[in-house]
Structures are given as structure tokens and as C-alpha cells.
Amino acid sequence: MKSIKILSIAALCTLAFSCNKKEENNLDHIPGVDSAQAKTVVEALSQEEHPEDELVKEAQSKPLTTVAFNEIDHNFGDIKKGEKVEHIYEVTNTGKNPLIISTVKPGCGCTVPDYTKEPILPGQKGKITLHFDSTNFDGAVYKTADVFLNVEKAPVKLTFSANILP
Numbered sequence: 001m002k003s004i005k006i007l008s009i010a011a012l013c014t015l016a017f018s019c020n021k022k023e024e025n026n027l028d029h030i031p032g033v034d035s036a037q038a039k040t041v042v043e044a045l046s047q048e049e050h051p052e053d054e055l056v057k058e059a060q061s062k063p064l065t066t067v068a069f070n071e072i073d074h075n076f077g078d079i080k081k082g083e084k085v086e087h088i089y090e091v092t093n094t095g096k097n098p099l100i101i102s103t104v105k106p107g108c109g110c111t112v113p114d115y116t117k118e119p120i121l122p123g124q125k126g127k128i129t130l131h132f133d134s135t136n137f138d139g140a141v142y143k144t145a146d147v148f149l150n151v152e153k154a155p156v157k158l159t160f161s162a163n164i165l166p
Helices: 002-018 035-047 051-060
Strands: 067-069 073-080 084-093 101-106 111-115 125-133 139-149 156-165
Touching: 051 101, 067 156, 073 084, 084 156, 101 111, 101 125, 111 139, 125 139, 125 156
Parallel strands: 073 156
Antiparallel strands: 067 084, 084 125, 101 139, 111 125, 139 156
């Protein structure tokens, strides 16, 4: 019976979130589930934050500053399939507080980031390196990485493209 309640609550949550309907419209229609229990679960799930929201909050919990990138988009041009390439994006702290790169989150496993871990003082420069493995790709590719740092509009999206040749 307990598993039926759990499945019913899961169905309620799926329905409530996928259809964008108010949860009170759905609470009374789940057999065997107390509406107070269902409402509690729905409220808890709606208050859960996405992991990316947590990364933004963490980055912005530090005193904010401003940043300038030498570029945010890079084109590797033609590269051979299986070739491993990398590009360094230069960051400059243009604000008055130390710039802290909390994390760099690539869009897929084919891209591995490396970045300056120490606070970047005002006027100083840091680096974000994106390493790309072209082994599993053919033709045109477009990849992204989100950079979480203590600036007002985080994350900053870095991109690169390449044309993978056989």
C-alpha cells in the first residue's frame, strides 16, 4: 500500500509540474493519498533549486566584481577526428573586489575545463582553458561551458566551434 502512495505522489508531482497546473487542482484526485501529504511533497519539490541555481548563488555569495574576457567564442577551424585541442580564454578582473571563478561547467564530457583557482585581484588576469576531444564527432560542432563567478550576470557562457574532418 505504501508503494502505491509513493507512486501516486510521484504521478501527482509529474502531472503538477509537467502541465503547469496549480497543484490544488490535482490534489483531490489521487486515490489513497492524503491531500495534505501530497501538498507537502509538491511544495517541497517546487522549492527545490536546480543544481545550476546553487552554483550561481555560491558564486554570487562573494562580493561582486566585474570581468572582461579577451573572447567568449573561439573557432578551432578544421581539425582531424580524434585530435585533442585546447583554447585559453583570458579573464581580467575589471572591478574592485577579487574575482573568484567558482567552477566551470562544460556542456558535455568531451570538454574538460581548467581554470585559475586563486582569487584574481583587481586589474589582474586569470585563465580558463577548455580541452576538447574530437574523437566522437564528425563535421561541424558547437560546444559551450558555463563559467560561474562572482559577477552580476553569472554564469558567463564560453563557446567554441570546430569542423571535424575524417
